[in-house]
Every structure is written in structure tokens, then in C-alpha cells.
Amino acid sequence: MPSFDELLSGKGVFVDKSVLSPHYIPETLHFRDEEIRKIMLGVAPVLQGTKAKNLFIYGGTGTGKTSSVRQVIAKLKERGVANVYSTYMNCRVYDSRYKVLQKIISDFKPHFSKTGHSFSVLYEELLDWLEQGSGEEKKGRHLIVALDEIDVVKDLDNLVYTLVRINDDVQRGSLAIIGVSNKVNFKQRLDPRSKSALYEEEVVFQPYNAEQLSGILRNRAASAFEKGVVDESAVNLASAIAAGENGDARYALLLLLRAGELCEELPDKKISDSEIERARKLADEDKAFEVISTLPEHQQLLLYSLACLAEDVSYRKLVEDNGEKLYFSGEVYERYASLSRKLGRDPRSSRWYREYLNELELLGLVQMVGSGKGVRGHTTLLKLAYDAPRVKKAVEKTIMAE
DNA sequence: CCTCCACAGGAAGCGCAGGAGT
DNA sequence: ACTCCTGCGCTTCCTGTGGAGG
Numbered sequence: 001m002p003s004f005d006e007l008l009s010g011k012g013v014f015v016d017k018s019v020l021s022p023h024y025i026p027e028t029l030h031f032r033d034e035e036i037r038k039i040m041l042g043v044a045p046v047l048q049g050t051k052a053k054n055l056f057i058y059g060g061t062g063t064g065k066t067s068s069v070r071q072v073i074a075k076l077k078e079r080g081v082a083n084v085y086s087t088y089m090n091c092r093v094y095d096s097r098y099k100v101l102q103k104i105i106s107d108f109k110p111h112f113s114k115t116g117h118s119f120s121v122l123y124e125e126l127l128d129w130l131e132q133g134s135g136e137e138k139k140g141r142h143l144i145v146a147l148d149e150i151d152v153v154k155d156l157d158n159l160v161y162t163l164v165r166i167n168d169d170v171q172r173g174s175l176a177i178i179g180v181s182n183k184v185n186f187k188q189r190l191d192p193r194s195k196s197a198l199y200e201e202e203v204v205f206q207p208y209n210a211e212q213l214s215g216i217l218r219n220r221a222a223s224a225f226e227k228g229v230v231d232e233s234a235v236n237l238a239s240a241i242a243a244g245e246n247g248d249a250r251y252a253l254l255l256l257l258r259a260g261e262l263c264e265e266l267p268d269k270k271i272s273d274s275e276i277e278r279a280r281k282l283a284d285e286d287k288a289f290e291v292i293s294t295l296p297e298h299q300q301l302l303l304y305s306l307a308c309l310a311e312d313v314s315y316r317k318l319v320e321d322n323g324e325k326l327y328f329s330g331e332v333y334e335r336y337a338s339l340s341r342k343l344g345r346d347p348r349s350s351r352w353y354r355e356y357l358n359e360l361e362l363l364g365l366v367q368m369v370g371s372g373k374g375v376r377g378h379t380t381l382l383k384l385a386y387d388a389p390r391v392k393k394a395v396e397k398t399i400m401a402e
Numbered sequence: 403c404c405t406c407c408a409c410a411g412g413a414a415g416c417g418c419a420g421g422a423g424t
Numbered sequence: 425a426c427t428c429c430t431g432c433g434c435t436t437c438c439t440g441t442g443g444a445g446g
Binding site for chain 1: 410
């Protein structure tokens with residue numbers, strides 16, 4: 001048994017857990033030198049008193065887009081050049097033209113009251129602020145606005161158009177946009193005019209490969225964990241897994257974090273391959289249960305019925321297929337129908353039920369096999385892809401709140 | 403061999419919501 | 425503000441299929 005002193009002094013697994021969090025921004029970002037250089041190149045003109053390029057940054061999740069942009073912005077602020085300003089915002093929070101403008105103004109004019117202004121007042125205010133400049137000589141201000149997850153902005157064409165046009169209306173100073181997105185189809189959704197305006201310069205973030213990921217992990221692990229906690233091969237395994245998952249560094253770090261939490265309970269406090277594997281299972285399940293919670297009600301009821309059958313040992317029709325229990329599609333439907341009625345819902349037709357099943361299989365939540373020999377008639381045999389009690393819990397959490 | 407079983411999955415159509423057109 | 429149209433989720437109806445049973 002460990003002493004309390006031992007536990008409290010952090011003598012265990014983690015030194016600093018936050019290093020593994022997706023929000024953590026490292027001071028040096030590895031393997032993104034070229035991308036960062038391109039961003040800096042686009043931004044650099046403001047240091048000479050002209051407008052920066054409008055940049056568009058594209059790349060999958062966990063490829064370092066956000067960190068790179070924030071780092072460039074931080075570097076720019078470090079230079080402390082007068083009349084050069086920058087702001088970063090996530091468009092999940094600021095998801096309209098109005099909100100974005102409001103945010104920009106409140107960043108630089110904290111005393112300007114936040115509510116009660118029409119859009120045109122905000123526009124004039126921003127225009128004014130850009131033209132004025134801070135020094136006595138009134139050179140105008142140069143602003144860079146970084147819009148992360150720009151694809152979620154509702155009136156995007158309007159926003160881009162406004163922010164681009166402000167450069168025409170302003171006598172001195174400038175405004176440039178850095179747009180960040182991970183949506184592939186984003187380009188097509190854009191009005192051609194805003195597209196050409198926004199895409200003055202494009203930077204694409206390729207997914208990390210396994211070697212790069214293991215480099216990143218080793219680096220973070222060094223400051224996140226106590227010495228000797230993480231196995232070399234565990235890092236390589238996590239990297240290989242994440243490389244298969246679209247080269248997502250965030251996922252790789254999550255694996256490491258979960259593995260660390262798992263091994264806190266272990267006597268030898270070491271992360272080896274088996275902890276990574278277990279962490280992966282946990283992460284997969286988390287994802288699956290997240291999916292369950294977003295499913296339509298009747299698909300959840302269907303899953304629940306299957307889970308009930310899986311727990312009900314006395315249930316008649318089950319087939320043993322190397323230890324796996326499989327259930328007959330028709331009987332699952334009956335169970336589902338009676339459950340629906342019990343809850344006061346009209347069950348979906350059996351035809352549609354089959355359609356639901358196909359979707360659930362596509363999502364990897366159930367597994368289906370055709371009944372081959374040994375079964376009367378032509379049917380499908382079903383089983384849950386995940387642990388029945390956990391599936392039940394996931395469903396109960398979202399809809400069975402009677 | 404034929405017939406029946408227990409479904410699979412295509413076709414048609416229905417009611418509704420939301421967007422385009424006027 | 426209104427109609428019209430389209431897409432979507434769904435039901436109803438129907439034909440197809442592979443093995444079991446007689």
C-alpha cells in the first residue's frame with residue numbers, strides 16, 4: 001500500500017498531465033517547419049506596414065493547424081511592432097458575421113459597449129479603429145484575424161465579403177484573414193468571389209506519418225510522465241495506431257493519456273504495449289457511445305433490444321458460433337416492437353427496421369451474418385459489437401430517462 | 403422434386419419540412 | 425406572403441432467395 005505522502009508528492013505516473021491535453025500548445029512544433037514558414041511568409045508584410053496575405057489553411061484533425069497558427073500569432077505579438085495587431089477566435093463560438101465583428105472590436109476596444117449596436121455601427125467602428133493608428137503620426141493599424149473552424153460560420157460569404165471589402169473602405173491600415181478548416185468540401189460551398197479573396201495563399205497540412213507521430217509523442221511524454229514510465233515500444237505502437245487513424249496527433253496523445261491513467265492503478269506504473277491496446281479499446285468505445293447518443297430514438301431502442309437479448313440467458317434462439325451468441329433478426333424485431341409499445345411509441349415497420357440494421361452495421365455497432373446451413377429459412381443473425389451492459393447504459397443515458 | 407419458411411431488399415407512394423420561385 | 429417543388433423518413437406491397445422438410 002502506498003503512503004499518502006507518496007501519492008501526494010506525485011510519485012507515480014504523471015508529472016504534468018496537461019501536456020497531453022488537446023489544448024496544450026507546445027513551444028516548438030515538430031515537423032511543421034515548412035507550413036509555419038508559409039504562414040509567416042503570408043503574415044510578414046504587416047511588419048513592413050502593408051496588408052498581410054489572406055491565408056487559407058486546410059488539414060485533417062490533429063495535424064497541427066491550430067497550434068501552428070497560434071504559434072505564428074504569438075511570435076508576431078512577441079515582436080511588439082506598433083500598429084500591428086492580431087486576434088484568434090474559434091468560429092464555433094463566433095459563428096456569424098456579427099459575432100465575429102463584435103469579438104474583434106471588444107478585443108481592441110474593451111470599453112466599447114457590447115450590445116445594442118447594429119451591424120453598420122460595428123463596421124464603422126472597426127473601420128475607424130483601423131484608420132486611426134496608435135501613434136501620434138496616425139499611420140493606420142494592420143490587423144490579422146485568425147478564424148479557426150471557419151466552415152461553421154453561418155453567413156460565411158457575407159463575412160468574407162465584409163472583411164475583404166473593409167480594405168477598400170479604409171484609407172490607412174489593413175485587415176487580413178487566416179481561415180482554418182478541416183472540411184474537404186468547404187471550398188465548393190463558398191461563393192466564387194469570396195473564394196478567390198480568401199484563397200490568396202493556401203497552406204495544406206498533410207497527416208503525420210508514424211515516425212513523425214512517435215517523435216511528437218516521445219517529446220511530450222518526456223515532460224508529461226515520470227522518467228521510465230513509458231516504454232519505447234508503447235510509443236511506437238501508439239504512433240502506428242494513430243498513423244492508421246488519418247495521422248491524427250490528437251488521437252495519439254489521447255492514447256498516451258488514457259494508457260497513463262490505466263497504469264496509475266497498476267503496481268509497476270509502466271506503460272507498455274498492453275496498456276496502449278487497452279487505451280485504444282477505451283477510446284474506440286468512447287467514440288462508439290458518442291455515436292449512440294446521436295442516433296435516432298428508434299435505432300437506440302433497437303440496440304437496446306439486442307442488448308437485452310444478449311443478457312437474457314434463457315432466450316430461446318441463440319446459435320453458438322465459436323462461443324459467440326447470435327440472434328435472429330426476426331426475433332430481435334419482435335423484441336424491439338414490444339419494447340417500443342411498452343414505452344408508448346409506435347414501432348417502425350419491419351422493412352424500415354432492416355434499413356436501420358444496415359446503418360447500424362455500417363457504423364460498426366452491430367455485426368450481421370447470413371444464416372447459412374442449419375437454419376430454417378433465410379435470415380440474418382445479429383450480435384452487438386460492444387459489451388451489452390455498456391450499450392444499455394449508453395442508451396439509458398440518452399433516451400430512457402423515464 | 404416441390405413447397406414452405408423466414409426473411410432480404412426493390413418499387414411505389416405518402417406526409418411533411420424546408421427552400422426556391424413568384 | 426403565397427404556392428410549388430424537392431428531398432427525406434417511412435409504410436405498404438411485392439418479388440426473390442437458399443435451405444429445410446416432406
